[in-house]
Amino acid sequence: MKDNLALLKVIADKTRLDILNILLNEDSYVEKLACELSLTPATVCYHLKKMEMLGLVKCSRSQFYIMYSLNRELFEKPLYEFIKTDRIPVSSTEKYEKEVISHFFRYGKLTHIPSQRKKREIIMKEIAKQFEQGRKYSEKEVNSIIHRFHEDHCTIRREMIGFGILGREKETYWLTENEKNNNC
Amino acid sequence: MKDNLALLKVIADKTRLDILNILLNEDSYVEKLACELSLTPATVCYHLKKMEMLGLVKCSRSQFYIMYSLNRELFEKPLYEFIKTDRIPVSSTEKYEKEVISHFFRYGKLTHIPSQRKKREIIMKEIAKQFEQGRKYSEKEVNSIIHRFHEDHCTIRREMIGFGILGREKETYWLTENEKNNNC
DNA sequence: GAAATGATTAGAGAATTATCTAATCATTAT
């Protein structure tokens, strides 16, 4: 799963598919391929180098020519293997967050404040959903809202500010527009 | 093997890989995907339609949303299946031609003239290799060269002209520059 | 039926990239 996107981009080209199909039958070299495909050697070289970089083909000098051959193992793998990206899919993030939330909330109340930073952030974002975007809150209002979930509104208020979820100026608080609290 | 190039081109895109990865976990719909990927619904729609056309995903209306899901069977197949093109690889054409030639020639002589047009053309092209590019030949010379392979130089000469391999004007003959006789 | 919401289409701008020519590098043959 190194860089599937790059690999797919390299395969997804007419000329390179033609080259791969020829190499499927027999090893070949730049000039011969260029002639068979009615292209210049420069163009064929450009494509072969691209494919070589990603391990699609291998090359080795054989007397006069530099012979290119397929890396056949690669093509045995199912397409499935090639679409997985490094990116953590948002949906599995969501699943994880739901798990955390359901673990720390019981009957709508927060049982205790997680010690792990990551989990604490998830919990804070969940509580933040009670706040409206764009509206200003007094400290009293903030405490009152948080108090619905847990007695220690001071700690939680401080955490929410620490995570950048709530903004604060003097006695006024508001929900920040951090895209991380986005509710999709 | 309908149109592998088109299919690969559709898979080989960052955004579409992201979408596929999400759909790998759970079905989804345009708006949700757009939000998760920080794109406009128009863009997501554009990609989903592309993938739908090639059978990568399916969609069906479910109450309020149009749900998109993966066509999972497709991804089980090995990459190998996706690189085969409709194009007849030149190298297997070559192999076929060699077979035909070795079938009709014995000890350097043509045993008989093939009745199949396709095979006849291959044989004529083989004989044409005795002619030089750019040089003019008299009818006598042409007959003499052909006679090395077969008695009936008249028929063969006529066939070679018929296939456009030899050009003729009055009593003069020459090898045409048809790219089909190209020897790479 | 009107309003709301989600999906799609059309058109335009920006970025990527396949291909060519020309020049250079690397290896083999004379």
Place this chain on the structure above:
DNA sequence: ATAATGATTAGATAATTCTCTAATCATTTC
């Protein structure tokens, strides 16, 4: 060594296409 041949690199051009905005279509809810 020098010439010849194949491979590669650099730079320029042209084509493709991803993404957006704005407008329209389709379905559901009031």
